[in-house]
């Protein structure tokens with residue numbers, strides 16, 4: 421895992437924090453082994469800790485994530501603590517869900533939080 425300053429590619433992605441306006445810093449995590457091995461990019465705000473993940477469909481947008489701690493920070497796959505990062509909640513199949521990404525082993529899953537309000 422490393423934190424580095426990079427040249428902004430093409431200027432497509434927003435690179436200042438939507439919350440406090442500071443320049444975002446790119447962090448790349450490499451995780452897992454075998455078929456689970458993945459490289460992920462995260463954009464961190466050194467000021468307020470805002471965390472974003474580039475859109476996987478190459479749209480010029482960052483999806484806000486947050487770090488999970490405690491019970492919810494533990495990866496259900498590898499058991500590592502405080503390694504889960506969660507997207508903002510979204511509704512899927514009448515459930516309010518969040519997308520969980522483990523930065524230790526690289527596995528991802530969708531967690532159902534509660535039935536979505538009608």
Ligand SMILES: [Zn+2]
Nearest residue numbers: 437440465468
């Ligand atoms: Zn910020």
Ligand SMILES: [Zn+2]
Nearest residue numbers: 495498522525
């Ligand atoms: Zn894991």
